[in-house]
Amino acid sequence: MSANNVDRVEYLPSGLGGFGYSPPPMEVHVKDNRIIRILPCHFPEETRVWEIKTDRGVFTRPKKAVPHPQMLAYRNRVYAPTRVKYPLKRVDWSPDNPNPQNRGKTGFVRISWDEAIDIIVKMIKRIKEKYGDCTPILVQGDGHGQSGFLHTMHFYGHMLFDKLGFGWTQQIRNPDSWEGYYWGAKLVWGFDSTLGEPYTDGVWENVLQHGELVIFSGCDPETTAAGFSSHVSHLCEALKKAGIKIIAISPDLNYSEAVWADKWIPINPGTDAALYLALAYVWIKENLYDKDYVQRCCVGFEGFMKHVLGEDDGVPKTPEWAEKITGIPSWEIKALARVWASKKTSLAVVYGGSKIRGPYSHIPGRMEAYALAMQGLGKDGRQFLRFWISFRLNVKDIGALPAYPEVLVEARTYIPRTMYAFKVQPPPAIPLIKTLVPDAILNPPVTWWCSGAQMNTMQDLFVKYRYPPVDGHPGIRMIWNENGCYTTCWHGYKFIEALRSPKIEFHLVIHPWLENDALFADLVLPALTDFEVEDLVVSARSE
Numbered sequence: 001m002s003a004n005n006v007d008r009v010e011y012l013p014s015g016l017g018g019f020g021y022s023p024p025p026m027e028v029h030v031k032d033n034r035i036i037r038i039l040p041c042h043f044p045e046e047t048r049v050w051e052i053k054t055d056r057g058v059f060t061r062p063k064k065a066v067p068h069p070q071m072l073a074y075r076n077r078v079y080a081p082t083r084v085k086y087p088l089k090r091v092d093w094s095p096d097n098p099n100p101q102n103r104g105k106t107g108f109v110r111i112s113w114d115e116a117i118d119i120i121v122k123m124i125k126r127i128k129e130k131y132g133d134c135t136p137i138l139v140q141g142d143g144h145g146q147s148g149f150l151h152t153m154h155f156y157g158h159m160l161f162d163k164l165g166f167g168w169t170q171q172i173r174n175p176d177s178w179e180g181y182y183w184g185a186k187l188v189w190g191f192d193s194t195l196g197e198p199y200t201d202g203v204w205e206n207v208l209q210h211g212e213l214v215i216f217s218g219c220d221p222e223t224t225a226a227g228f229s230s231h232v233s234h235l236c237e238a239l240k241k242a243g244i245k246i247i248a249i250s251p252d253l254n255y256s257e258a259v260w261a262d263k264w265i266p267i268n269p270g271t272d273a274a275l276y277l278a279l280a281y282v283w284i285k286e287n288l289y290d291k292d293y294v295q296r297c298c299v300g301f302e303g304f305m306k307h308v309l310g311e312d313d314g315v316p317k318t319p320e321w322a323e324k325i326t327g328i329p330s331w332e333i334k335a336l337a338r339v340w341a342s343k344k345t346s347l348a349v350v351y352g353g354s355k356i357r358g359p360y361s362h363i364p365g366r367m368e369a370y371a372l373a374m375q376g377l378g379k380d381g382r383q384f385l386r387f388w389i390s391f392r393l394n395v396k397d398i399g400a401l402p403a404y405p406e407v408l409v410e411a412r413t414y415i416p417r418t419m420y421a422f423k424v425q426p427p428p429a430i431p432l433i434k435t436l437v438p439d440a441i442l443n444p445p446v447t448w449w450c451s452g453a454q455m456n457t458m459q460d461l462f463v464k465y466r467y468p469p470v471d472g473h474p475g476i477r478m479i480w481n482e483n484g485c486y487t488t489c490w491h492g493y494k495f496i497e498a499l500r501s502p503k504i505e506f507h508l509v510i511h512p513w514l515e516n517d518a519l520f521a522d523l524v525l526p527a528l529t530d531f532e533v534e535d536l537v538v539s540a541r542s543e
Helices: 113-130 156-164 179-189 202-208 221-227 233-241 256-261 272-285 289-296 300-311 321-328 330-341 364-375 405-412 415-423 435-443 460-463 492-499 516-520
Strands: 008-012 026-031 034-039 051-054 056-059 088-090 108-110 137-141 168-172 214-216 245-249 263-265 345-349 385-387 429-433 448-449 463-468 480-481 505-510 524-526
Touching: 026 516, 034 108, 034 221, 034 272, 056 435, 088 516, 113 480, 113 505, 113 524, 137 156, 137 435, 156 168, 168 435, 179 364, 179 405, 179 460, 202 233, 214 256, 214 289, 214 330, 221 233, 221 256, 221 492, 233 256, 245 256, 272 300, 272 321, 272 364, 272 448, 289 364, 321 330, 330 345, 429 435, 435 492, 492 516
Parallel strands: 137 168, 137 480, 168 429, 214 245, 214 345, 245 263, 345 385, 480 505, 505 524
Antiparallel strands: 008 026, 026 034, 051 056, 088 108, 088 524, 448 463
């Protein structure tokens, strides 16, 4: 069907980043006010796209953007029978008799917007008058989800209570895509302004000009990057066009590795730290690391070397030792160590991979940083290469890919509301890390180290937090839920149990569909999708 057979063509955000930025737009065909097709967006021929010129050739991106498959589903999802079209109140809830034990069991009845707003206002006033302020109100609105630039973000609840001035409990999004870098590598780099990864200024140009080998460390850029930034097939293709070999290390032979890798090394899940230690052992024993770089740029290497050689615990971290842990034959570990050291080698990730997300992931996060340092991170062809490109995060002065100066300035456009997702707000706001919300309701008080805020200092890793903050605080009594997905992850069964606690007097959910957390709400307000608002497309998370 051509564009001539439709009433209009719209260009809309196409990702689930949730922070006001998206990949390039998708092209949406509309007929009779209904979505009939979602297509790649083809840029006009005069559109300027980035270009990297090297001795190995010229590299660029296609003048089109392909939507991620989950966005294609919106053609039906927008009209799903579960869409919330008007305010819904649970049939057996009232301010004086909330019947919390029936959340998720009893149904809903349609009410007017006037009645819904009246209920919300009365409940906020009730909490304030009963407990002295609004800090017993937990606001859940902290990140990922369908999001345009302005209208469909998840931070308006925080902004509302901030403007009211009576405090609130701010749910802090734990660093659930990069825990290992956040809790481990952040202690290695010596700076705070990234999420725990090194700066990636200009790395792609450097690697395409100088690189000889790239290691895919547990990453699958073809299938994971596009949901939050953009398809990256052209970046994988650029590596091959530049004559760069790819070695993939992961427990599974994923799609990207099957298509692009020259060699796949399977590894037991969660054992990357042992591999890095064994690589370091070979480099030390065979004098294959950059001694000058380590001496000039690193502090404390002597202690790390003692640990690798087993001088502190009596266990040398040999390839034979690592083989029993990783499942990688010792000869293959030695071969990997030698080729890594002999070639201009970069390590590639998308977000960090499973090695950075599991229990004790701070250990491989730190070991990876040590390994990169031993091979002269930042020298030509020796980079930390991210397939998720952002002109706002993990860069100091310039982007990982070339950008016109005026475009770079626009891409750094700051949306004030995002501060509620990235930083702990000052009092009277009270922080509570997302993963401990159920325990904070069911078994208070809870304590944890570090706020968990994305934009954070290394020093905060050593600060102990408590919720409720003091004895005598009533804890959580009302929940303002803009995320709508807690029941599907982070031990959602425990959150359901917490929602049915008599402590929770009111649970408000704002969501486009009657699903997940909304099924356990007392009041559900409808929300619009990206397809139903006029907005901007700001592609600051794009390749």
